[in-house]
Amino acid sequence: MSRPDRDAAFSEFVAARQGHLRRVAYALCGDWHRAEDLLQTSLTKLYVAWPRIRHEGGEEAYCRQIMVRANIDESRRPWRRERPSDRLPELQAEGATPVEERSALFDALQDLPEQQRKVVVLRHWLGLSVREAAVELGISEGTVKSHSSRGLAALEAVLSPQRHA
Numbered sequence: 001m002s003r004p005d006r007d008a009a010f011s012e013f014v015a016a017r018q019g020h021l022r023r024v025a026y027a028l029c030g031d032w033h034r035a036e037d038l039l040q041t042s043l044t045k046l047y048v049a050w051p052r053i054r055h056e057g058g059e060e061a062y063c064r065q066i067m068v069r070a071n072i073d074e075s076r077r078p079w080r081r082e083r084p085s086d087r088l089p090e091l092q093a094e095g096a097t098p099v100e101e102r103s104a105l106f107d108a109l110q111d112l113p114e115q116q117r118k119v120v121v122l123r124h125w126l127g128l129s130v131r132e133a134a135v136e137l138g139i140s141e142g143t144v145k146s147h148s149s150r151g152l153a154a155l156e157a158v159l160s161p162q163r164h165a
Helices: 003-029 032-053 058-076 096-110 114-127 130-137 139-165
Strands: none
Touching: 003 032, 003 058, 003 096, 003 114, 032 058, 058 130, 058 139, 096 114, 096 139, 114 130, 114 139, 130 139
């Protein structure tokens, strides 16, 4: 594949999947600015590897794997460990719209421990199997199942009162 053809194929992939990948990055890290950085890091590394991984469906999985690993690397940096001590309350009006529900879900995801959040995003948002999530995160299938169960239970506990309010 010539370089212009490769560049065109890459540009087409980015145009088609960028919005989805941006939302995945946000679900992983909970901050739109960090999500943009994760996406850019992932797309840069994907571009370098494009000739090797260019086959049906492999590009997005490779990009997600880069994104998950980049998020792990970022969270290990000492300056990222500083967290605000208080969160401003989110007031939700009666009859929440889908946008408000999505916002509540993103907020609830950010309250999960990091590993549970990653598992929930990969399994229940992206639809990966237990095995695929385990491989992508480098953990056992049993760990994926337990994190998934605990994460969903925590989300249900937080989101159920909001739905019935």
